[in-house]
Amino acid sequence: MPDSSARSQDVDRVASALVAVLPVLQRSLERHVGREFPHPRLPEGQLALLFLVEEREGVTVRESAEALLMKPNNVSALVSQLTELGLLERRQDAADKRVAHLFPTTTARERLAEARLLKEGRVARALHTLTDGDLDALGAALGALTSLSGHLRTPAG
Numbered sequence: 769m770p771d772s773s774a775r776s777q778d779v780d781r782v783a784s785a786l787v788a789v790l791p792v793l794q795r796s797l798e799r800h801v802g803r804e805f806p807h808p809r810l811p812e813g814q815l816a817l818l819f820l821v822e823e824r825e826g827v828t829v830r831e832s833a834e835a836l837l838m839k840p841n842n843v844s845a846l847v848s849q850l851t852e853l854g855l856l857e858r859r860q861d862a863a864d865k866r867v868a869h870l871f872p873t874t875t876a877r878e879r880l881a882e883a884r885l886l887k888e889g890r891v892a893r894a895l896h897t898l899t900d901g902d903l904d905a906l907g908a909a910l911g912a913l914t915s916l917s918g919h920l921r922t923p924a925g
Contacts, residue, residue: 786916800890801883811854813838815883817846818855818872822880826869828861837921855879 789792810818813836820835821827829847833840847870850856855876861867872880895903 776897797887801886804886807879814846818876821870822872828867
């Protein structure tokens with residue numbers, strides 16, 4: 769079993785590599801979508817909110833703010849912008865009229881699906897260029913990356 773110093777060096781090396789490569793992957797996908805997507809490009813905050821609302825239909829502004837690690841007033845502004853664009857719908861809570869539940873519109877669902885397909889297609893084409901060993905290693909790492917993502921989403925992470 770490696771000593772704690774060696775493990776610490778491994779952790780530091782992996783952290784450094786992930787911090788370097790993940791933004792490059794994200795930027796590459798965003799640029800691709802930016803070139804191929806036939807609709808106006810939304811700012812990152814609006815997109816993040818739309819993807820969250822699609823994933824968790826009926827989420828409130830407060831819940832969205834917590835999930836996105838944003839202030840509720842900033843999320844409220846994004847909700848107003850997306851509502852004006854016809855991409856988000858607010859529905860008043862039956863029990864508490866001060867609370868609104870958020871839902872993506874049909875247009876938003878269609879555009880999110882288009883963007884997702886563009887990204888998935890780009891990644892699939894790149895994956896086809898890798899060796900079987902690299903593909904196996906990436907497949908094996910998916911569970912760990914998902915777990916890491918969960919830890920990074922928590923306020924203490």
